[in-house]
Amino acid sequence: MREPQSISTPDDTRLIPVWSIVLAIASFVLVEYYFWLVLPDQQHHSPPLGFRVYFNLSWGMLASLYFLMIGYVSKDAPRRAMSSRFWMVICFVMPAGIGAVLYFLLRQPEVSRCPACSTHVQSDFHFCPQCDYRLTANCGNCYRTVRATDQFCTRCGHELAGDHMPARLRVMSD
Numbered sequence: 001m002r003e004p005q006s007i008s009t010p011d012d013t014r015l016i017p018v019w020s021i022v023l024a025i026a027s028f029v030l031v032e033y034y035f036w037l038v039l040p041d042q043q044h045h046s047p048p049l050g051f052r053v054y055f056n057l058s059w060g061m062l063a064s065l066y067f068l069m070i071g072y073v074s075k076d077a078p079r080r081a082m083s084s085r086f087w088m089v090i091c092f093v094m095p096a097g098i099g100a101v102l103y104f105l106l107r108q109p110e111v112s113r114c115p116a117c118s119t120h121v122q123s124d125f126h127f128c129p130q131c132d133y134r135l136t137a138n139c140g141n142c143y144r145t146v147r148a149t150d151q152f153c154t155r156c157g158h159e160l161a162g163d164h165m166p167a168r169l170r171v172m173s174d
């Protein structure tokens with residue numbers, strides 16, 4: 001009996017790319033620089049220090065969040081077969097994070113590719129619509145989803161070991 005291997009997801013687990021982290025840090029530093037060193041010279045009377053710390057740090061954090069968000073969208077959109085460039089621009093130009101809100105409202109379910117024919121398939125598909133490849137482990141008798149480690153179907157008692165390889169373990173073997 002084959003031991004189930006750890007299901008590895010090779011396609012980027014890192015959802016925030018390095019460039020957006022770098023940009024986030026840079027923007028935080030820039031904002032702090034502006035608010036602490038440039039702006040006070042232009043003001044006649046500065047507000048109390050506590051208020052300034054709070055205000056300046058908030059703006060700095062907001063600026064870096066902005067870039068982290070764009071980085072996230074750039075990674076998340078392709079997983080859903082959405083245009084990352086289009087949504088990065090939307091997030092960039094819309095003020096006050098409205099672009100990100102729109103993105104989360106409108107984003108599509110995650111898609112992956114069929115291992116056999118590379119057609120885009122959604123995460124809830126059991127079979128590939130193009131080549132009939134079994135994408136999830138399911139019972140060869142009632143076709144309900146089973147865990148790849150199950151010996152028998154929990155719904156109909158069908159012995160899964162008797163199924164063809166694709167029914168149970170092909171999901172694991174890729």
Ligand SMILES: [Zn+2]
Pocket residue numbers: 114115116117118119128129130131132133
């Ligand atoms: Zn296919």
Ligand SMILES: [Zn+2]
Pocket residue numbers: 139140141142143144153154155156157158
């Ligand atoms: Zn069954």
